[in-house]
Amino acid sequence: MTDKQENRIVFWVFLSPILFAFLMVVVIPFFIGAFYSFTNWSSAARANEVLEFVGFKNFTDSFKDPSFNYSFILTVVYTVLNMVAINITAFLLAVFVTSKLKFRNIYRVGFFIPNLIGGLILGYIWQFIFNNAIPSLGDLIPAFSFLTDPKNLILANRNSAVLALIVVGTWQYAGYIMMIYVAALESVPAELHEAARIDGASTAERIRHITVPMIAQAFTITMFLTLVQSFKQFDVNVSLTAGGPSTMFMGKPLFGTELLALNIYNTAFVKLQMAMAQAQAVIFFLVLIVISLVQVSINKKKEVEM
């Protein structure tokens, strides 16, 4: 057996198991899905029946669907706010835990821990806090008695429920993003700060003119991760608000905190409109790719400028 033959055998023996899994789970479903989005595929049980080709109907219907439009706008708003909240929190935490604090290693671990627990469980914990623990503050402190009124529940009001999603999203993810900032901050040479301090730069000036440009690459990564994470948020949405409370949009009542991922899931499994849900997933995929490409290219430009 020649080397070449041996290499070819090893190539296929080593590659085929993973290729099999990858084809079965990602590649084949991806193309089936793209195909289904142009058909009248209606429910899982009828998947083997003859499908009819309907062109772009599912896509145009999606853009006419109030709940999809609403979830789309809501997801964009949520993503922007969540990205800002997570990155500011994480950056500040990273600055704190890289300064000369006595317990900085313990703080790091503490801030990181929520990230280890799944979003589903975190959502239930916070549902209890918002629905039970916070109202009971009203019983303990007379000045907060308005909190006991069911109308004032944080999760009962659309705007404050979205804020609650951001609070939980930030709490969940900031520790992880902090660790990336920590790694970047620790790679900034101490001499630079020394020199600037001798020249009379304040802490804020040093952060603005030395730290931020030096860790520009970390910003590209953290922005990308938080963007994708926020845009795809599903678990916390399910367990914290399950889409509620209801609100009015385009003259129709719908779920006020239903982010895109949950909206697509519900279109398929609650409304049983599989083809439309698939078309919405394709839109979701395309939008996610476009906005993450835009974000990365903007950040990359900033990296070069320094």
Place this chain on the structure above:
Amino acid sequence: MNKSKHPIVLEIFTALLFLAFLFPFLIVLMNSAKDAFQITVDPLGMPEDWTQIGRNMVSIWTNGNIRYPGSFRSSIIITVVSLLAITMLSSQAAWVLVRTKTRLSNTIFFIFVAAMVIPFQIVMFPLLSWFRTVYTLTGLKLLRTYFGMVLAYVGFGCSLSVFLYHGFIKSIPYELEEAAKIDGCNRFQTFYIVIAPILRPIHATVMVLNGIWIWNDYLLPLLVLGKGNRIQTIPLAVANFAGAYVKQWDLIMTAILMAMVPIIIFFLAAQKHIIKGMVAGSIK
């Protein structure tokens, strides 16, 4: 600026933030030790009787709805088998992709990398109908089975893993493999005897990234295993129980506590590797 005063203020401030971050876990712990009545009247107070936590745990352990022991076992089986399969299969695949310099090999690698941007939402519905089709065509049962669940995790986990291994293996000098060949190793032996031990640090990164994801994942098991079926993972069990219409918060809190404790113990034991692994995985 007063140098001796500054860190103390920051120390106190950070310590308060630290406590605020962990406060929700304290809420879980305190309320796991309350009975159904006490938790509704006093969710913020200290429990009257800490031994209640034991009684709550027993009732979660024996609850027919949440099926904790079975769910825990299923979660362990799925996570461990998936991790072993992902690390072994992705590392050997990445190795041949690095060492074979053909157009086919480059194309396959490019497809793996490109697939990283595919969100799960776009494949989840066709995945279910495809798994069903496979069953009707071949009799191979992929829905509601361990095999299907692990196959799904290997399929979704392999892009990032192959990418990470690929980057690492590129930095291993080829001379090592030539030396192994002179010593009489064939290609299989070269990988398992010479290369595999060098991969240990990147194995840790891949295991941490995939392990945390798989252990906590909710959506994929919900679709592949379904709600309330024979095999269920811990997130499915908790969702099944906590998502019910009547909220038994005392037991939900205990169930949450019991779902969190294993992973927190695991984290505290392997803290350094986990943090290093997660940061390394994100930067690559």
